[in-house]
Amino acid sequence: KAGVTQTPRYLIKTRGQQVTLSCSPISGHRSVSWYQQTPGQGLQFLFEYFSETQRNKGNFPGRFSGRQFSNSRSEMNVSTLELGDSALYLCASSLEMTSFTDTQYFGPGTRLTVL
Amino acid sequence: ILNVEQSPQSLHVQEGDSTNFTCSFPSSNFYALHWYRWETAKSPEALFVMTLNGDEKKKGRISATLNTKEGYSYLYIKGSQPEDSATYLCAPRGATNKLIFGTGTLLAVQP
Numbered sequence: 001k002a003g004v005t006q007t008p009r010y011l012i013k014t015r016g017q018q019v020t021l022s023c024s025p026i027s028g029h030r031s032v033s034w035y036q037q038t039p040g041q042g043l044q045f046l047f048e049y050f051s052e053t054q055r056n057k058g059n060f061p062g063r064f065s066g067r068q069f070s071n072s073r074s075e076m077n078v079s080t081l082e083l084g085d086s087a088l089y090l091c092a093s094s095l096e097m098t099s100f101t102d103t104q105y106f107g108p109g110t111r112l113t114v115l
Numbered sequence: 116i117l118n119v120e121q122s123p124q125s126l127h128v129q130e131g132d133s134t135n136f137t138c139s140f141p142s143s144n145f146y147a148l149h150w151y152r153w154e155t156a157k158s159p160e161a162l163f164v165m166t167l168n169g170d171e172k173k174k175g176r177i178s179a180t181l182n183t184k185e186g187y188s189y190l191y192i193k194g195s196q197p198e199d200s201a202t203y204l205c206a207p208r209g210a211t212n213k214l215i216f217g218t219g220t221l222l223a224v225q226p
Contacts, residue, residue, distance in 0.1 A: 042218035100147035
């Protein structure tokens with residue numbers, strides 16, 4: 001079974017631009033979560049999508065948005081990029097995330113650099 | 116669950132040493148604790164999920180214990196090997212059903 005895939009793997013943008021990152025979950029998984037990882041901050045939860053609906057949200061500004069398609073693939077968008085948005089963005093999928101023991105499976109991440 | 120602390124931040128041990136590190140979290144509003152291992156240039160990989168006070172899980176040379184009353188979990192590695200070098204992350208899950216990750220313990224095992 002293929003794992004979680006993320007595209008692109010690396011991205012360089014300039015301040016003020018916008019960016020879209022893509023995540024394809026493991027086949028059969030319906031929940032997709034997004035995380036941001038910056039040095040010293042650990043993995044910060046952005047949002048979670050299930051059945052095309054945002055089910056959970058972290059404490060990030062409205063410039064960060066996402067969506068999920070009917071095939072469970074998800075995209076994350078960051079508008080008006082700031083230098084501080086430079087980070088590794090990870091996506092994780094799970095079957096449903098309705099049980100507290102549901103495991104999340106992570107993709108390799110997209111490394112975003114904002115110049 | 117807001118404050119998840121992991122200690123130490125980093126650890127350097129020799130091959131063959133046994134080691135352990137700690138994950139502390141607020142004991143209220145706790146439902147489950149997840150441990151992940153994150154090797155450089157790879158994706159975080161799930162190690163354990165624990166829910167009950169006194170739970171102990173084992174996977175090869177790695178084991179973990181859980182104390183939900185006082186809000187901590189220990190991860191033990193027996194006879195560390197260079198391939199154990201990674202960042203170990205804990206993530207409690209509360210009523211919001213979000214995983215709240217600690218900043219991790221970076222383990223480096225010298226051959």
